[in-house]
Amino acid sequence: MNPEQIIEALASLVAADRLVTDPDVMAGYLHDEAEWAEYEPAAAVVRPRTTEDVAAVVRWCFANRVAVVPRGAGTGLSGGANALAGCIVLAFDAMNSVLEINTDERLAVVQPGVVNDDLRAAVAVDGLWYPPDPASAPWSTIGGNVATNAGGVCCVKYGVTGDYVLGLEVVTGTGEIVRLGRRTAKGVAGYDLRGLMIGSEGTLGVITEVTVSLRPARAAERTIAGYFDSVVDAGLAVSLVSASGVIPSALELIDRHCLKAVDDWKNMGLSVDANVVLLGRCDTPGQAGDVEAATIERCFTEGGATWAAVSTDQEEADALFAARRLAYPALERLGPVLTEDVCVPKALVPEMLARIEAAAVRHDTLIANIAHAGDGNLHPLLITPVGDTAARHRAQSAFEEIIADAIALGGTVTGEHGIGLLKRDGLRAELQPAVLDMHSAIKTALDPAGILNPGKVFSAATVAATLQAEPHIVEQ
Amino acid sequence: MNPEQIIEALASLVAADRLVTDPDVMAGYLHDEAEWAEYEPAAAVVRPRTTEDVAAVVRWCFANRVAVVPRGAGTGLSGGANALAGCIVLAFDAMNSVLEINTDERLAVVQPGVVNDDLRAAVAVDGLWYPPDPASAPWSTIGGNVATNAGGVCCVKYGVTGDYVLGLEVVTGTGEIVRLGRRTAKGVAGYDLRGLMIGSEGTLGVITEVTVSLRPARAAERTIAGYFDSVVDAGLAVSLVSASGVIPSALELIDRHCLKAVDDWKNMGLSVDANVVLLGRCDTPGQAGDVEAATIERCFTEGGATWAAVSTDQEEADALFAARRLAYPALERLGPVLTEDVCVPKALVPEMLARIEAAAVRHDTLIANIAHAGDGNLHPLLITPVGDTAARHRAQSAFEEIIADAIALGGTVTGEHGIGLLKRDGLRAELQPAVLDMHSAIKTALDPAGILNPGKVFSAATVAATLQAEPHIVEQ
Known part of the structure; x- marks a missing residue:
């Protein structure tokens, strides 16, 4: 079925103001924020107002074997919301x-x-x-x-x-x-x-x-900051916090590359005296919270912090967490950023961080690090100069080795970003063939026509034998 | 395939000491603690020592279309572990x-x-x-x-x-x-x-x-007890706790029938001055925990408690929680107990308790109540004299009306015990037909031969069309 036919059919299913067909407007709905993930032109974008709008579109897609790609705000980092040629994008910004x-x-x-x-x-x-x-x-x-x-x-x-x-x-x-x-x-x-x-x-x-x-609503959080010379020292401090029995309400790692990028952008006056900053928080109320904060500070110091303190300045503490949140867009200003999302056993955070540093050196790639360190969920950010194909290939190699290292350490290829398009090889490496078969069986059971976001999570070929009509599915 | 053939095959798959075929010994492995749930004689019981033992048995069952029923300790209350005629029970007591x-x-x-x-x-x-x-x-x-x-x-x-x-x-x-x-x-x-x-x-x-x-490990718990004249008053107190913002580490309800049964059995010297007892606990450390305990006590009083206090006697507090735990076996001494497990929105606990009381009167059935009141998860316990068929029929009617009431109040037929055999009608009443279809599709996808505990959760007929060989499946 060609795009014109699809648009004509949709016009009979949803109100005219729900249907986007202008290519310039559609362009904003075709991909998420994953660098290097492919996307193709959709036949149309539907912005449903009601569940009935959605059901009408999906029923039609089921009957006509047309792929449907749902999307939220498009902030994903794995290509999960990327459009397929001739598909219908369901954009939920109006619901x-x-x-x-x-x-x-x-x-x-x-x-x-x-x-x-x-x-x-x-x-x-x-x-x-x-x-x-x-x-x-x-x-x-x-x-x-x-x-x-x-x-x-x-x-x-x-x-x-x-x-x-x-x-x-x-x-x-x-x-x-x-x-x-x-x-x-x-x-x-x-x-x-x-x-x-x-x-x-x-x-x-x-x-x-x-x-x-x-x-x-919870009690106000206390913030504990620690400066470290190396990601490996910081990783040790994280392990000590985990072993202490305190469960912090946040335990984040930011390296110098991130802090500098945020400071260059937002001029927040952040310290870059440290190569790595750990930010802990705890929200247990009262004196017990004071004890927890002191324990986290002690773990930072024992891990090798060059400086550690419970923040007495809420503004400064908030600025540090804001910097954590802004790290990704700040780094994107330097060039395309390929975001990793591996998660390893907490005790192996120092080892994994050391392997990431080694991969950066081996592949001559700038790798900044932010991490949900307390979960062992690391986000190495691989930055390449715009248009430098050789650098991109080197970064791709580093990306793949980091995934392999995470699996070798008993971890997962994705802690929170999902598989999308970018981690499909990683998923195959992580899961047993029999588990992938279970995935395919469930996909077929619940999406018998293979129309729901085909080709994401795992290769479409393995699950969409029934999807015979156009459009074809991206195969990477 | 007849039991002799099954036993012969199993003898070649697992060590002799893993195989139980003596009917007297097998009898202890054929059902759980659900009253009134049917069970049938198994062909054999296998007590695996290793995962490979289990896989060998299941592979053989798959090839030969023989049902396999896994069981733990058999403490279930819905018949989920009950044997089917000619099945193999996998009992995990040796793993x-x-x-x-x-x-x-x-x-x-x-x-x-x-x-x-x-x-x-x-x-x-x-x-x-x-x-x-x-x-x-x-x-x-x-x-x-x-x-x-x-x-x-x-x-x-x-x-x-x-x-x-x-x-x-x-x-x-x-x-x-x-x-x-x-x-x-x-x-x-x-x-x-x-x-x-x-x-x-x-x-x-x-x-x-x-x-x-x-x-x-967490901080020591404080216990707050409250006595109430009615389950409805106690339900109001529960709603007040929920609305207070305190999250207790336990919030249990026990009525006079349960306390008396436990006391008659264990002679624990429990007070039965109250018709209903609420037991709250909180484990937030330090002064914040004191504040929480005082808040719970105040909610009890505002809900209409005739007496409420933070326990200063740990032994007494432990005895009350022990009584909660012993309620079920204590009541079983009085006759067969049919256990309900409905869960309703927390604010509707008083309404649901009132409906249970009404059902008890309407059907002339003794219904004792224990409840995880803080979750809205109620366990009306329907007690019938041994051998009194008329009483059993009245209790069955009350059981079914309680399920219908829970669904009508936006609740579920099972908060924690599961569907097993006893709640299959309830599941069909609770879930949309399209959702039941999704269940069947997934069951068929992951258990293509229909050998895994067939007939539990939903009727076997809907999912086990492929299970053609003997043994047949219980249909209730």
């Missing part, structure tokens, strides 16, 4: 209402296009807290967060997005509207299809509503 | 080793037959804590806990079994050994097949190893 905030049950019901920070602000009015806080929180949406099971800074103590998803409304691969999960605190009726959808990157269903659990 | 306790990563690796309390004790030696604590903790096993996604007393603050499962080794429906999940703190590589297995009651795979995450 952005908070439908309910329930203080008795401590839950909220939201449309998928609600921005993460907006949800946090909305529930804070009622003394509640939505913890999941990916660095993209000012822009990324709850739907995208759920589709990728996004992590963030708070995970070390409070878990990931999926830990806060009680229920989902989903449009299935055959265009049916289903409710998965629940509104109650507990429930074990049937298989955890809610959990199966979380992190499935739009390949098993299209999320149209999310019920999230909330926590009571 | 009961703690394989690893890792303090750096705060995780443990265990065989499925490890008893819940034994794991808790083993990790406590290293200053660690395994939170999930079903009332069956002294007897039930981690494998069974995972297969049912067991809850417990701690859930209100610390979540359920599934929240502590990092990784699983599973034998699939085709007899392959796969590893699902991970050892790292985070990871989003592929679908959450670990989560899909949790709570699937042995219908999607046989669990042969579990990697659990642990927490640091």
Whole structure:
């Protein structure tokens, strides 16, 4: 089916103002922020207002074997939202209402296009807290967060997005509207299809509503900063914190490259006296929190910090965390950034950081490091000069070796960004063939026509034998 | 295939001391603790020592279309482990080793037959804590806990079994050994097949190893007790606690029937001055914990407690929690107990308790109540005199109306016990037909021969069209 036919069909399914066909406008909907991930022109973009809009489109796609690619804000870093030639992109920016905030049950019901920070602000009015806080929180949406099971800074103590998803409304691969999960605190009726959808990157269903659990507002956080000469020293300090029994509410690592890039951009007056900065936080109230902060400070010192202190200046502490959050866009100003996302056992953080440094030297590639260090989730950021193909090839080699090292150390190729397009080889390296077969069987069971974001997570060829009509699927 | 042929085949697959065929010994492996759930004679019981034993049996069952029913300690309350005529029961009591306790990563690796309390004790030696604590903790096993996604007393603050499962080794429906999940703190590589297995009651795979995450040992708990004239008053107090912003580490309800049954049995000197007792606990350290305990006490009083206090006597507090744990076996001494497990939105606990009382009156049935009140997870216990068929029919009617009421209030038919055999009608009432279809599609995808605990969770007829050979499956 050609794009004209697809557009004509969509015009009969959704209101005219829901349909985007202008190539210039569509251009903003065709890819996420993953460098080097391929994308192709979509046939059309639909910006649904209702679940019924979504179901109508998916039913038509099912009947006509046309691929559908759901997207939130496009802040993903693995190509999971990238368009395929002739596909329909479902963009959820117009389904952005908070439908309910329930203080008795401590839950909220939201449309998928609600921005993460907006949800946090909305529930804070009622003394509640939505913890999941990916660095993209000012822009990324709850739907995208759920589709990728996004992590963030708070995970070390409070878990990931999926830990806060009680229920989902989903449009299935055959265009049916289903409710998965629940509104109650507990429930074990049937298989955890809610959990199966979380992190499935739009390949098993299209999320149209999310019920999230909330926590009571928490006590103010204390911040502990430590300066280190090397990433390896900082990694040792992280291991000591983990072994101390204190669970910090954040434990982040930022290296000098990141701090400098942020400072050059935002002129925040950040110290770059250190090669590596560790930022710890704890939110246990009262004197117990003081004890925890002192313990973290001691771990930093014992790990080899050249300077460590519990911050008494909230503004300075906030600036350091803001720098952490701005590291990625700041580095992007220097050139294309390829973002790694490996996660290793916590005790092996020093070893993994040493291997990343070695890969940087071996492949003559600038690698900056930010990390959710307390989780062992590292984000080496591989920076290449614009247009330097040789540098890009060197960086690609480093990228692949870092993935192999993470697997060798008992880790995973992706801690929180997802597989998308960029980590498909990594997934094959990480999972047993029999486990990949289970993936294919489930994909086929829930998306029998292979129309849901085909080619993401794993190669389309293995799962979409039934997808016979145009458009073809990207094969990388 | 007849039992003799099955036994002959098994003798060639596993060591002789792994095979149980004596009917008297087998009798102890044929059912769980669910009253009124049917079970039938198995062909044989296999007590594997290794994952390879399990895989050998399942491969043979796959090739020969023989049903396999995995079981832990048989403490389940829904019939999930009940044998089917001519099946092979896989009993995990001999795979009961703690394989690893890792303090750096705060995780443990265990065989499925490890008893819940034994794991808790083993990790406590290293200053660690395994939170999930079903009332069956002294007897039930981690494998069974995972297969049912067991809850417990701690859930209100610390979540359920599934929240502590990092990784699983599973034998699939085709007899392959796969590893699902991970050892790292985070990871989003592929679908959450670990989560899909949790709570699937042995219908999607046989669990042969579990990697659990642990927490640091926590501070000592404070106990707050409150006496109430009615379950409705107590329900109001629970709602007030929930709205207060305090997250208690336990919030349990016990009624007079339970307290009296325990006291009659164990002579613990428990007060039965109250019709209903609420037991709250909080484990926040230091002064903040004192504030929390005082808040819970105030909520009890405002809810209408005739007496409420923060316990200063640890022995008394422990006795009250012991009574909570002993309620079920104590009541069983009075006659067959049919256990409900509905879970409703927290604010509707008073309404649900009132409906349960009304059902007791309407159907002239003694209904005792224990509840994880802070989660809205209620366990009405329907007690019938031995051999009184009319009473049993009345209780069955009350059971069904309670399920219908829970669904009508936006709740679920099972908060933590699972579907098994007893709640299959309830599952069909709770889930949309399209969601049941998704269940069937996944069951067929992962268990193509329909050999894994067939007929549990949902009726076998809908999923086991491929299971053509003997033995037939129980149809209730």
